[in-house]
Amino acid sequence: MSEAEIQSLSDDALHLLIVDDDRRIRELLRRFLQGEGYRVTAVESAEAAYAHLRGLHFDLIILDVMMPGQSGLEFASRIRAENTPLAEAPILMLTARSEIEDRVKGLEAGADDYMAKPFEPRELALRVASILRRAAPRIAAAGAPGQNAVRFGEFAFDPDRGELRQGDEIIRITERERDMLRLLVEKPGEAVSREDLGGGGGAANERTVDVQVNRLRRKIEADPANPLHLQTVRGYGYKLAIER
Numbered sequence: 001m002s003e004a005e006i007q008s009l010s011d012d013a014l015h016l017l018i019v020d021d022d023r024r025i026r027e028l029l030r031r032f033l034q035g036e037g038y039r040v041t042a043v044e045s046a047e048a049a050y051a052h053l054r055g056l057h058f059d060l061i062i063l064d065v066m067m068p069g070q071s072g073l074e075f076a077s078r079i080r081a082e083n084t085p086l087a088e089a090p091i092l093m094l095t096a097r098s099e100i101e102d103r104v105k106g107l108e109a110g111a112d113d114y115m116a117k118p119f120e121p122r123e124l125a126l127r128v129a130s131i132l133r134r135a136a137p138r139i140a141a142a143g144a145p146g147q148n149a150v151r152f153g154e155f156a157f158d159p160d161r162g163e164l165r166q167g168d169e170i171i172r173i174t175e176r177e178r179d180m181l182r183l184l185v186e187k188p189g190e191a192v193s194r195e196d197l198g199g200g201g202g203a204a205n206e207r208t209v210d211v212q213v214n215r216l217r218r219k220i221e222a223d224p225a226n227p228l229h230l231q232t233v234r235g236y237g238y239k240l241a242i243e244r
């Protein structure tokens with residue numbers, strides 16, 4: 001039987017899901033993040049998450065990559081593809097692997113951020129708070145795009161809400177994709193460097209930017225291999241071609 005620990009704090013507290021097969025790490029994160037004022041649910045596997053938590057709302061998922069049964073990468077890909085309450089939640093991946101290829105695989109699976117083990121709990125809490133701040137605009141009331149929305153083709157991106165729409169349909173994007181779109185619409189039609197899009201960090205970070213751009217293109221381009229909207233500026237970065 002799976003383990004689920006649900007801490008009932010204020011109904012207004014943000015709710016975090018921890019999925020990690022290491023009991024020690026689950027307990028450490030549960031206690032620390034509860035002390036930071038979050039509601040925390042902790043389970044030991046992807047299967048336990050599905051069995052017990054499908055109907056709950058989560059504001060963020062902290063997900064281990066290497067787990068028995070379904071891996072964190074498989075779990076992330078699955079929930080991103082399904083229409084469940086978990087599909088919209090930002091994902092922070094934890095792994096003992098820190099190589100760039102592992103980070104790229106995590107981003108391709110739908111993760112928003114990545115931390116290598118071992119980690120300092122305080123650093124993780126700061127990373128969680130940063131992701132949740134970026135996610136906050138999604139709480140804005142639903143409706144037509146606001147007056148600051150930028151249009152390109154059939155799409156409109158509202159930088160205030162952090163909301164991407166295709167006609168009346170809201171398109172799911174990750175927090176990193178949302179951050180990149182905000183940077184691109186700040187300079188419509190102008191090149192933005194890979195370094196700026198990745199927040200600094202050198203060649204490894206630039207590689208992850210390319211992965212995230214390719215993933216975003218699959219959502220906004222009819223032919224991602226020949227993009228009309230999100231264009232490459234060779235040797236520098238990318239630009240967003242918008243309607244004037």
